[in-house]
Amino acid sequence: MRFRKSAWSELRPYGLLVAMMLGVCSASAWAASNTLPEPGPVRKVDVPVAQEKTLPNGLRVVVAQRKVTPLVTTTLYVKSGAEVDPAQLAGVANLSASLLVKGTATRSAPQLAQAADALGGSLSSGAGYDQSRIGITVTTPKLAAALDLVADAALHPVFAQEEIERERKQTLDALRVSLSRPDRLARLVAARAAYGEGAYGHSASGTPASLPRITRDDIARLHQTYYRPDNAVLVFAGDIDLDQAVALASKAFGEWKAPATPLPAAAATRGKSVLAPIIVVDLPGTGQAAVASVHAGIARNAAEYYPGIVANAVLGGSYSSRLNQEIRIKRGLSYGAGSSLDTRRDAGTLGASVQTKNPSAVEVVGLVLGEFDTLAHTLPPADELTARKATLAGDFGFGLETTGGLAGQVADLALYGLPLDELAHFVDKVQAVSGEQVCDFARMHLDRDGTTIVVAGDAKQFADALAKAYPKTERYLAASLDFDSATLKPVVVKPPAEKH
Known part of the structure; x- marks a missing residue:
């Protein structure tokens, strides 16, 4: 199951149009409306128990x-x-x-x-x-x-x-x-x-x-x-x-028969990374740079699942979350910045993603890492937690409104070995997450030593400055990447030695 940025992220391709439309608002009108309203009471979600x-x-x-x-x-x-x-x-x-x-x-x-x-x-x-x-x-x-x-x-x-x-x-x-x-x-x-x-x-x-x-x-x-x-x-x-x-x-x-042979043994889903903590992917001539971070996350059935989705919501799960506030709204460096918690059967990831101008890439990397540190070491204010939990509850209810959405949520429970009544308790479990639990989760899963940052773009505009700020940087040419290799480099197979 993946908790990503909320529905606002679907509007990113129209960001410029939206920005132009917002431009008709006067500065005074914006100033008068820049205080967000308090979130309303959490709406009860009627969830059938499978x-x-x-x-x-x-x-x-x-x-x-x-x-x-x-x-x-x-x-x-x-x-x-x-x-x-x-x-x-x-x-x-x-x-x-x-x-x-x-x-x-x-x-x-x-x-x-x-x-x-x-x-x-x-x-x-x-x-x-x-x-x-x-x-x-x-x-x-x-x-x-x-x-x-x-x-x-x-x-x-x-x-x-x-x-x-x-x-x-x-x-x-x-x-x-x-x-x-x-x-x-x-x-x-x-x-x-x-x-x-x-x-x-x-x-x-x-x-x-x-x-x-x-x-x-x-x-x-x-x-x-x-x-x-x-x-x-x-x-x-x-x-x-x-x-x-x-x-x-x-x-x-009914006539579908299971073979007598067992399923093949499952392969390890996570291996040790051999890549540098900061990776530059050079895509010459591209107009923007993409910054992506990744950290080891959790499986869907992990005990800290609910603190994890609340932490992700605070960090980058919606338009009002910290990454977007800091990078887009305050500084105008991107049309959108967010994070996602991807939970799978055996492992998962917590990641952030931002697109920005090539010359702004190094600044954005610093801002992303700074937000990780803040979330890991400072309790989120109560009003922020309340707002992010309300967003999670609202998105959850919205996702269940169609039969397809309901089927997908129920399938996640069945596929990941969770109780079939789990959806009925989702909102209550989200509401029960404390600020301390959010910080604990962030400390464990946003630690800088376990962070990999990838910056893909026109490297000549940012690579030197990035390497100066973060010396453990490795650079790749996009056209030369081998995605079948854990090193991203082609595997060279030596021919057998000739026998004499």
Whole structure:
């Protein structure tokens, strides 16, 4: 589960337009309105408690019933994702999941899409870390037919070569665009710094080198190994009860058999980083620099989860949080600065991200580190804590308003081994977090010795000044990065010595 910046961050691409619109306000009007109103009382969130039953084949069926509208979201989750990609084959899990909707033994990709459209829905699939998924949202009367489509796509994909090549090309094209952006580059490098050679360290979507290496056999092998009922959870959210869901699931998935062989042993998800604490990625000619920090975080089921999400909310979880106040609002160095707490099954990260002008990169690095120190060593004021908790509660309630949002939250509980009534206690647990707990969390997870800072941009405008301020700096040319390597450098394989 990932607690990122709130919905305001979605407006960042329009930051200049917003700034121009705000410019029509007079200075006196701004001064008169620059005191924020007190947050209102926390709104009670009505959360259905999920119920579950496991089918004889091992498939776990989880249902969150809410009869507000005649809609149901159903999603099949396989409890394996990008972390099971084989070495040098980053992207296999994502390709395998994406191709589920591209044709089965009895339906072509267009036929699958047309069948879903006739039901008023659309099949979607993909993979992240810890899970692969395929699902659909339809009206209640159409659910049985929709679930048959989900089962057909999940259990009987053909992985046609032409569809593989089309998906590979689309993924490579999107990846090349991403790697031309300093923010995306910085995040990828930061992930390597956080996880090293661990299974969470590579890009879930693959790399420019790994994607061309992936064969149909690789894709089919991953599907055969991990797509099994005793490694899956079928989630329903909306206008359906447990008995109805179990009956539908038994019909659609009852013949799915678990193999006698156990799942492969899980690889270590976090390895030791071999990268410098300050990393410069040179992207010559780019107009902005991206600053990304990363620290070792926590697993989703960690005891300090709630102090962690409150600490993240104070640091950079919303427009009014500290990073954005200091970097954007006070100094105008960015259109937005924020942080995110990414919690996974076995590990996680706490990170911050800012985009700024190249010449401002060094100043922004100092400001980010300063906010880390302040949060770790100074109790947050009570009114600030109250406001950030209110934001968390509001975002939580907003995220549950759709059946898709409810299904996603319930799936997190099931995938990460948490009690199914956890959502009902979310707001109370957030409210119970103290300022001391926030400081304790920050001291443990924002320590400078455990911090990696990545700055991606036009290095000639900031690299020398950055190295002067932070001597333990290493520089890379963006075009030379090898994202399949924990060192970010190509692995040189020496030819065998000739025998004489």
